Amino acid sequence: MHGLINRSIQSFTCHTYGHARWLAVTEAAGLNFSEFEAMLIYDEDLSRGVLTALSVELERDVTDVLEDLGTFLVSNPNVESLRRLLRFGGVNYTEFLHSLDDLPDRARLAVSDLNLPALELREHAAGHFSLTCQAGLQGFGSVMLGVLRAMADDYGALVVLAHYGGSNGTEVIDITLIESAWTEGRSFDLGTRIE
Amino acid sequence: MIGLDDLGQMLDQLCPMSVVLDNTGHIRHTGSTLQKLRPDQILTGQRFLELVELSRPRAIGNMQELLARPASTLHLQFRDEPRTAFKGVLAPLPTGQGAVINLSFGISVLDAVRDYDLTSADFPASDLTIELLYLVEAKSAAMEASRKLNQRLQGAKIAAEEQAFTDTLTGLKNRRAMDHILARLIGAGTPFSLMHLDLDFFKSINDTMGHAAGDHVLQEAARIMVAQIRERDTAARVGGDEFVLIFDGLCDEIRLGQIAERLIGELEKPILFGGQPCRISASIGTVLAVGPTVLNAAQLLHDADLALYSAKRAGRSCHRFFRNGMDGPTFSEKHVSDEIADVA
Incomplete structure (x- = not known):
């Protein structure tokens, strides 16, 4: 599995639960190291082991942990770059939802060996959508659930x-958009430089 | 024929960075995004070439000259600050009604988006600017992750090298390893002897046949040394063409003398590099670490160094044991002063 995904799990755990618990997780998972490198590829089983150990350590379902991970990736100021990249998808939440069809391609454009499962958005009625995550990365749907929730906050929807x-x-994932401008949301400025 | 208003409306949707010029070179319509770049001025009505300056093609002073160059790429920039640069293309309107010029930020788009607070609504959906900005950010983030990985790997490499005991070129022990071994032997109080070996004529191989030949000679010399010592002995490369051999438990001068002669003899056999024979030899100084005096490593190395200098002074390809009363410069000191003399 791509190091970026493993690194995300690590950074989510460290920021939310502290470094000590991350070390406990890596030990329980039988890793011989505690730092994932974002730009290396790791064995699939390694990542599965870490997630299982994390779920045991936190005494929570893996799906709940993954949803929190998705929220963290968008809302934590330390990983601002991902939130910005997602905001490039559109000027409002509906446009953002439609841009998700392109998300795996966009990811590949940035990091050529990062393969995300295909996403397909369907609009059933005005304000009612469903997002289908194809198989390939078990739990990706849960992460996307967290991402969608946090991005709604970001757009103020x-x-x-x-x-x-x-x-x-x-x-x-079933999505019902009740109000697209519920709050002001967070500002997004195309030209901000990431330092 | 399409009227100016309709044309302007169309251009606002398709090319919001365009201007419509009349026959005299005055702006008749300004695209909405272009107008946003100069919020304090009304661009429509101004003379286009007074607003912008052409850097390519040069020497165009009026509208007629501009109209005479359709389809060529225009490079232009605002005459006032911020002097944003554009690329542009010109298409003449039929029957002498003027022309449309469509502008783009080109490579200056990153600065422009920031300077003018542009949003995705300022670019038509068919324009790739937003994708370009996305790509720049995505690549910067990925590059940053790669850079951090490289930094960490570099740090790990330096740490590993600092901890290493092996000379990477020859596979022999390095000076750090030799220091450890000497400390261990001295600490244990076991008798041993130490040879300081310096290759003769090595510098001229390096100078005349190149560093690749020099490296090959060092590797072959290392192989010869390893072949002449026992399993429990140590061969270390401690400088460019300097080696230290440590013989654990061996203090017999006759046997050591034989080993030194054999080493010199083997090293004097020509070493082939690219079909060319490389001829070197060696000088050796030996010191015995035996007897009641408590030794320290620095003293031992110093004594071996004195013996080596004595061997060098006796002509090349010699071996000398350290004797009390040997003094004068050590080989290393002499070596340094020779190098300084060479440079001078």
């Missing part, structure tokens, strides 16, 4: 989200 497991490893 009021949404109701529901997560269903689909067939053959696909996952489906």
